[in-house]
Amino acid sequence: MTLLNPSPNPWILSRSLVIILAFVGCAKEEPLGPDLSGLYGELELLTAFSNNSPNGVHFEANEKVEFSADFNLEVDYTLSLTGQSSGAKYSISGKGANLSDVSWGGDCDDVFFGPMEWVHCVLEFDDHPQSTQLDSVFVWEQPDLSFKGVLLTSFEDPSAFSLTSGDFTEYLETVNNAPDAVEGSTYMTGFGSGPATWFGALRITMDPATLSNITVADSFLNLHLRSEFEGSATVIKVFEDSNDDGIINSGDDEVFTTKVPIAADGQWQRMNLPLSDLSLDLSGNNVAVNGGLLDLDNILRLDITISQVGTADGTFGFDADYIILTPDEPF
Amino acid sequence: MISVSRSNHRSSPRLPLLSLGIIFLNSAICQFPQFELGGYSRGVTNVGYLSNEDSVSRDIDVESHALIDLAIRGRLTPKAEVYSELRLGTNLALFDTSASYAQLRRIVISGQITKIWHYEIGDIDVSWTPFTIWNNNAEGNVGESELFAQWRELQDYENFSEGNQWRLKGAKFQGLWTLGDSSIFKISNFISRIQASDEIIRPEVLMGGVEINITKPKIDLAIRAQDFAVLGNTVPGGSSLNVAALSADFSLSIASVLIRGEAGGSFSSSAANPSSSPFDNGNNIRGGFWDIQGSTFWSNKWSATVEAHSVADTYISPASQSKRIRFNQVPSSFAQINNGNWNRDLSQGDLLTSSYLPRGERPWNQLVQRELMSYDARYGTASPYGKSTPNRRGISLQIARGSIGERWSLKLVSSIQQDLTPEGVSRRRCYTNYETKGHFALSSLWEGKRKLIINGGCRLQNVRRDNNLIDPVNLKTRLFDIGGHWEIIESISLLYGAKFINARGTEYLAERDVDFVITDFDRIVLDLDDKIQAIGLKWSLNDNTQATIQWQHWALDNYSINQSAVISRVLFLFTTTF
Numbered sequence: 001m002t003l004l005n006p007s008p009n010p011w012i013l014s015r016s017l018v019i020i021l022a023f024v025g026c027a028k029e030e031p032l033g034p035d036l037s038g039l040y041g042e043l044e045l046l047t048a049f050s051n052n053s054p055n056g057v058h059f060e061a062n063e064k065v066e067f068s069a070d071f072n073l074e075v076d077y078t079l080s081l082t083g084q085s086s087g088a089k090y091s092i093s094g095k096g097a098n099l100s101d102v103s104w105g106g107d108c109d110d111v112f113f114g115p116m117e118w119v120h121c122v123l124e125f126d127d128h129p130q131s132t133q134l135d136s137v138f139v140w141e142q143p144d145l146s147f148k149g150v151l152l153t154s155f156e157d158p159s160a161f162s163l164t165s166g167d168f169t170e171y172l173e174t175v176n177n178a179p180d181a182v183e184g185s186t187y188m189t190g191f192g193s194g195p196a197t198w199f200g201a202l203r204i205t206m207d208p209a210t211l212s213n214i215t216v217a218d219s220f221l222n223l224h225l226r227s228e229f230e231g232s233a234t235v236i237k238v239f240e241d242s243n244d245d246g247i248i249n250s251g252d253d254e255v256f257t258t259k260v261p262i263a264a265d266g267q268w269q270r271m272n273l274p275l276s277d278l279s280l281d282l283s284g285n286n287v288a289v290n291g292g293l294l295d296l297d298n299i300l301r302l303d304i305t306i307s308q309v310g311t312a313d314g315t316f317g318f319d320a321d322y323i324i325l326t327p328d329e330p331f
Numbered sequence: 332m333i334s335v336s337r338s339n340h341r342s343s344p345r346l347p348l349l350s351l352g353i354i355f356l357n358s359a360i361c362q363f364p365q366f367e368l369g370g371y372s373r374g375v376t377n378v379g380y381l382s383n384e385d386s387v388s389r390d391i392d393v394e395s396h397a398l399i400d401l402a403i404r405g406r407l408t409p410k411a412e413v414y415s416e417l418r419l420g421t422n423l424a425l426f427d428t429s430a431s432y433a434q435l436r437r438i439v440i441s442g443q444i445t446k447i448w449h450y451e452i453g454d455i456d457v458s459w460t461p462f463t464i465w466n467n468n469a470e471g472n473v474g475e476s477e478l479f480a481q482w483r484e485l486q487d488y489e490n491f492s493e494g495n496q497w498r499l500k501g502a503k504f505q506g507l508w509t510l511g512d513s514s515i516f517k518i519s520n521f522i523s524r525i526q527a528s529d530e531i532i533r534p535e536v537l538m539g540g541v542e543i544n545i546t547k548p549k550i551d552l553a554i555r556a557q558d559f560a561v562l563g564n565t566v567p568g569g570s571s572l573n574v575a576a577l578s579a580d581f582s583l584s585i586a587s588v589l590i591r592g593e594a595g596g597s598f599s600s601s602a603a604n605p606s607s608s609p610f611d612n613g614n615n616i617r618g619g620f621w622d623i624q625g626s627t628f629w630s631n632k633w634s635a636t637v638e639a640h641s642v643a644d645t646y647i648s649p650a651s652q653s654k655r656i657r658f659n660q661v662p663s664s665f666a667q668i669n670n671g672n673w674n675r676d677l678s679q680g681d682l683l684t685s686s687y688l689p690r691g692e693r694p695w696n697q698l699v700q701r702e703l704m705s706y707d708a709r710y711g712t713a714s715p716y717g718k719s720t721p722n723r724r725g726i727s728l729q730i731a732r733g734s735i736g737e738r739w740s741l742k743l744v745s746s747i748q749q750d751l752t753p754e755g756v757s758r759r760r761c762y763t764n765y766e767t768k769g770h771f772a773l774s775s776l777w778e779g780k781r782k783l784i785i786n787g788g789c790r791l792q793n794v795r796r797d798n799n800l801i802d803p804v805n806l807k808t809r810l811f812d813i814g815g816h817w818e819i820i821e822s823i824s825l826l827y828g829a830k831f832i833n834a835r836g837t838e839y840l841a842e843r844d845v846d847f848v849i850t851d852f853d854r855i856v857l858d859l860d861d862k863i864q865a866i867g868l869k870w871s872l873n874d875n876t877q878a879t880i881q882w883q884h885w886a887l888d889n890y891s892i893n894q895s896a897v898i899s900r901v902l903f904l905f906t907t908t909f
Contacts, residue, residue, distance in 0.1 A: 028752040032644055032722070033841055033849030036755030040839070040854050041800040073800060 038074045038095075039127055046070040049099075049123050049133035056138030057106075065104040065137050069123065071097050076126040083139075086114035099123075106143025110224070111268045112183040112322070115142045142183065149222070149326030150211060152204050152302065155186040162203045168192040169200040170315070172306070182224040182268050182321035190306050191229060191317020198235075199316055201305040204323070208297045213327045214275075216294050221273045222331035223304070227262045227318035231310065234318065235259045237303040238278055242289040248300055250285045256294045257281040261309050262318050272330030365406040372399040373485075374905040376423075377684055379664050382897040392664040394686045395423040400436060411442040422688075437491075437498075444504075451503040457521050457650075458496040459542060460593060462620050462642075463555055463578055464650040466495045467717035470710035471679045474768030474788030476814025476828025478865045478881050481904060482683040489687055490695040492655050497699055499523035499538070515546040525699055528565035535565040538650065538699060551582040555595070559649045559701060563605070570605030574598075574647050574701060578620075587628045594621040597647045602701075602845040616846055618646030620719065632737075636729040644722035644752055645847050651719040653696065654704045656682060660694040665898055673894040676707065678861045679832055680885045684900060702845050708855055709834040711792035711808040713748050713762035721847060722751045725762070733769075741769035742788075754841055755852055760796040760804055765789075768812070781820075787813040794838060806836035806857065824869045826881070832861040858890040867902075876907040 049069040057065050067079065079092045079102060088108045094101070106113060113119060116139070123133040146154075153160040155174050163172050172190035181187045192199025221236065235257060242253040256278040260271060280292040290298075304323070308316040324331055379392040398420030406412040416436040424430050439453040457464055469492075472483060491498035501523030508516040519542040526536035540557030556577050563569030578595020596619035604614045624638035662681040667674050677694055685693050696704065706715035714720045725748030733740035744766040750759040768788025774781060789811045796804035815827040834857040842851040867881025883900040 026643070026751075027724075028644070031753040031755055031757055033755050033852060036839060036852055037798075037800040039755075039852060040802065 035074050038076070041073045043075060043125060043128040043131045044072040045131070045133065046072055049121075049135055051121070051135060051137050053137050056140050058140050059106045059143035060141040067099045067102045067104070067121070067123075067135075069099045069133065073097065075128065078124050078126070080122045080124065081113075082120045082122070083113045084118045084120060086111055086117055088113040106139070106145060108145075110182075110270050112142055112145075113139050116140065145331075146324065148331060149219075149324045150214060152206075152323040152325060153202075154184050154322045155181075155188055155320075156184045160204065161188075162205075163188070163190070163200065164203055165200045166192070166196075166198055168194040168196040168198065169306075171317075172200040175319075184322075187319055187321035189317070189319045191315055192306060193313075193315045195311055195313040197307050197311060199306040199308075201303045202320060204302045204304075206299045206302055208299055211296050211299070211325070214296055214325050215327065216275045216278075216296060219275045219325060219327045220330045221275060221302075222322075222324050222326055223271045223273070224268055224321045224323075225262050225271055225318050226266065226268045226320075227264050228266045229314070229316045229318070230264045231261075231308050231312060231314060232264060232316040232318050233259055233261045233307045233309045234320075235303075235305045235307045236273065236278065237281065237305065238294065238299055239301040239303070240289075240295060240298040241300045242295070242298055244298065251287055252289075253287075253298075254289050254292070254294075255281040255286045259307065259309075268319075268321070270331065275325075364408075367404045369402040369404075370399060370909050371402075372907050372909075373397070374903070375687070376901075376903040377686065378901045379684075380899040381665060381668060382899075385668055385670055385896070394664075396687060397421055397423055408442075410444065411440060414439045414441065447506050447508060449505045449507070453500070453502075454491075455499055455501055455503045455521060455523070456494075456496040457499055457503070457523070457540075458494065459540075459555055460578075460580065460651075461495075461718040462593060462595060462622060462651055463557065463576065463648060464497060464540065465717060465719070466492055466497050466653075466655060467651070468495070469655045469682060470707070471682060471810065471830070471832065473766060473790045473810055473812050474770070474786050474814070475812040475830060476786070476826065476865065477816055477869075478814070478826050478828040478867050478879070478883075479683055479812075479830060479863070481879060482902070485904070486683065486685065486695060490655070490693075490697055492695070492697070497650060498697065499525070499699075501539075513548050515544075517544040517546070518542070519544070525559070528562070530566060532566055534569045535562040536560065537562065549584045552579070553581075554579045557650070559699070561701075570602075572600050572602055572605060572701070574600075574649060576648060589626040590624070591626075592621070592623040595619065596643075597645075599647045599846070603848075616645050616647065618643035618721070618847070620646050622718070633730070633732050635731075637726070638729075639724075639726045640718060641724035641751060642719055642721055644849075646719065646721055647701065647847060648719050649701045650699045652703060652716040652721075653699045654706065654716065655696055656707075657694050657696045657704065658707045659705045660692065663693065668896045668898075669894055673889075673892070673896065675887060675889075675894075675896070678863075678885060678887055679830055680861075680863050680883065680898065680900070683863075684883075684902065703843050703847070708806065708838055708840060708857060709808060709832060709859060709861065710810070711762075711764070711790075712794055712806065712838055712840070713746075713764055713792055721843075722754065723748050723762075724751045725749060727764075735770065738775045739769065739771040741767070743767050754849060755839060756796070756798055756801070758796055758798065760794055763793045765791045782816065782818040782824075784816045785814065786816075787811070794836075802837050802854075804836075804838050806834065806838040808832075808834045822871045824871070826865075826867045826869055826879070828863075828865040830863045834859055856891055860886065860888040860890075862886040862888075872907075875909060876905075878905045879903070 047070040052066045057063050074095060074097050076095045081090045081104060088111045090108050092102055119137050119139055121135040121137060125131050165172050169192045174186050174188050176186050178185055178187055188202055190200050238256045239248045240254045241248060258277045258279060260273065263269060278294055280288055282288065304320060306317050374397040376395040381390040398418055401417045404412060404414045415438045418434040418436045421431040437454040439451050441451040443449050487493050501521060503521040506518045522539040525538050526533065528535040538559045540555065542553060542555045544553045559574040561572040563571035574597055576595060576597040578593060580591065580593035582589060582591040596617060599616045601614045601616060620642040622640035624636055626634060626636040628634045658677060660677065662675060662677055663686045682694065703716065725746055727744060727746030729744045731742040746764045748762040753759045770784055770786035772782065772784050774783040792808045794804055794806045811831040813829045817825045819825050837856050839852040839854050841849045842853060844850050863883055863885050865881050865883040867879055869877060869879045871877050880903045883902060885898040888895045
């Protein structure tokens with residue numbers, strides 16, 4: 001086809017037609033967008049909200065609470081569990097027409113659920129606030145969640161840790177038979193005064209052989225901390241035996257550290273610290289040996305020191321409980 | 332006599348600015364340069380009153396202005412002429428010159444490159460088909476009264492939305508070949524800058540297209556291609572996006588029957604995954620449409636058209652899906668009424684009488700944009716984006732008789748549409764639409780010189796979808812227009828107009844992201860009335876000069892939130908063209 005002789009070229013027209021028809025849309029099988037029934041339908045419970053532990057759950061026997069309910073719609077739901085004496089909380093969210101996959105093995109958000117405790121279970125629906133359902137379950141024993149990782153200490157066993165005081169330490173001890181412990185009945189408390197940054201430390205001896213599932217890139221150090229002193233912080237220090245001589249020597253072995261402020265709200269908080277946040281400490285006499293990379297096979301000790309955010313003259317400190325390393329995800 | 336609108340012969344502007352008498356300045360002296368002058372002038376006073384019950388709010392709103400638009404065409408050389416519209420105005424608010432202003436409303440340089448090729452550079456007008464490039468009319472008009480129509484024309488004129496063209500900044504080139512067998516071969520290209528980059532967050536946006544048209548005595552063929560391109564490299568870290576479209580249409584005329592068909596599609600790069608190319612099969616978005624219609628004419632007055640069409644849910648066509656009205660805007664006056672208790676939506680009266688401010692915010696849109704703009708369900712949800720509304724298929728029948736200059740005219744339209752793919756549930760919505768409009772010269776029934784004409788129309792739209800688990804869709808929208816024109820004496824006419832809009836029922840409006848994926852639904856329950864009545868006098872000083880004063884009464888009722896209000900307006904409009 002030339003411009004001066006513009007008779008339609010059959011080849012061009014036919015190809016254009018094929019291309020155009022390729023785009024022409026057809027009806028699709030699946031409805032577009034989110035399910036309207038889930039958003040705006042009237043929710044009905046086809047079977048009532050309940051659980052499989054009417055006589056309570058024995059976590060020591062590896063029991064789990066399995067919840068059940070059937071709905072007429074696919075709905076977004078949140079199951080919130082609250083311990084009536086411990087104040088522990090845990091929530092499970094999901095979407096579906098039933099709760100067949102929802103179970104609870106004692107997990108908690110901050111403090112652990114206590115033994116001999118009623119737990120209130122509230123089932124709420126994001127788009128149907130008027131359809132909230134209630135249930136409860138009795139917990140006989142506190143759950144053992146150490147299977148989630150490598151438990152460093154819960155302070156119940158005095159041989160698993162040591163406490164080191166300094167000139168500015170005022171108090172550094174364990175509190176036994178404490179009903180307000182995160183888990184069990186013992187936790188550590190320590191504080192000090194003065195314009196210092198080291199008020200004592202919790203020391204935990206590490207055995208690299210127990211860290212086979214732990215990697216620097218994907219693992220977390222999980223601590224439960226509580227403070228009432230404004231400006232308090234903890235400095236986490238990991239000591240390597242970099243030269244493999246069996247002891248930690250300043251100037252010969254690498255130290256990795258990070259500093260974390262602690263909110264002074266008097267409430268237990270769970271802190272999930274990625275191991276990748278630890279950086280090589282070159283302060284003082286410390287050195288870089290293996291390229292500044294944390295090597296879990298050489299770890300000998302973990303220090304959790306009582307410190308402050310700045311260098312002010314004041315009182316600083318915190319309580320600590322249940323310290324655990326977890327692979328792949330936070331505790 | 333030469334019309335100043337010649338450089339824009341496709342636009343057919345409604346206001347008479349561009350079809351006025353021309354003054355020859357110096358054509359008698361030499362051939363070039365040669366200048367022609369035309370103009371449009373108007374004075375407006377717009378006074379709004381809230382009802383007495385609204386004692387806390389500011390209860391009077393006054394806006395006035397006077398302006399003149401001077402259209403100047405200068406034929407500079409045989410290859411170039413310039414057309415400009417210069418606006419001089421004042422808002423009549425102050426008795427000094429601080430409220431006065433001068434603007435260049437439009438400038439176009441045009442001319443013949445060769446005998447074949449013609450060009451335009453500057454503010455160009457582009458319009459193709461309702462599925463490709465089309466500036467859809469604003470909602471709320473079905474044979475409305477002259478009192479409302481004059482204000483709608485004013486708003487369209489101010490918004491550069493005359494006809495169905497988009498006013499773009501760019502260049503247009505057109506080649507035209509006429510062959511011996513009466514065939515015409517035409518190539519039209521345009522390139523436009525839709526958005527200028529601020530080099531920080533707002534990228535450059537361009538739109539261009541090519542239209543190839545072959546016209547033979549009974550056959551017309553056209554192929555069109557366009558691209559709406561966001562240039563990501565004009566901002567730091569930006570991503571380029573394209574919406575490319577290809578379409579074709581044909582028409583065949585046999586005796587009194589005309590058959591026309593059009594089909595096409597868009598393929599767009601994903602904004603959610605902006606790295607993908609529109610030509611990459613992985614993440615691009617494809618959507619298509621088709622439309623076929625047959626028309627027949629008889630007895631020189633009657634015509635009938637049957638049409639069927641289908642548009643995919645992912646058909647993206649920025650230049651035919653952008654709306655003329657930005658319904659997410661607040662009213663420019665009395666936005667909060669009932670003593671601050673009601674943040675009302677845009678009513679039809681707001682659309683007609685929205686204040687003109689040189690750089691003010693108005694609900695009228697002038698920009699082509701990729702995202703689907705929000706719409707007001709009170710006008711129905713069948714075709715909020717015109718014929719290219721995504722995810723629709725349907726058929727329609729239209730019967731028409733006569734035109735405005737005849738004793739009577741009538742137009743009947745009936746259509747049934749359906750969701751092409753169900754939205755949110757397994758059933759499709761069904762849309763029925765009935766529309767009629769026309770006029771009748773009552774004065775033709777008796778002897779006399781004074782005209783008495785009534786006109787009007789109605790549109791009834793019903794959307795239904797049954798469902799057991801959620802409230803069914805059952806939205807009914809109605810629009811009635813009534814108008815009357817009585818020539819009291821030769822130059823003075825008494826005019827009446829009424830417009831009733833109401834919407835009742837439940838609908839679920841899809842919220843779509845920039846890739847047209849439905850992300851959520853907004854459930855709305857409408858129970859509202861939007862009524863305007865107007866009465867006025869028109870004084871025709873001569874063929875080119877008119878003055879109209881009218882009183883409007885707006886009754887706004889939103890029963891779903893128990894709010895009602897009354898707004899009154901006095902509107903004075905003086906226009907003259909030369």
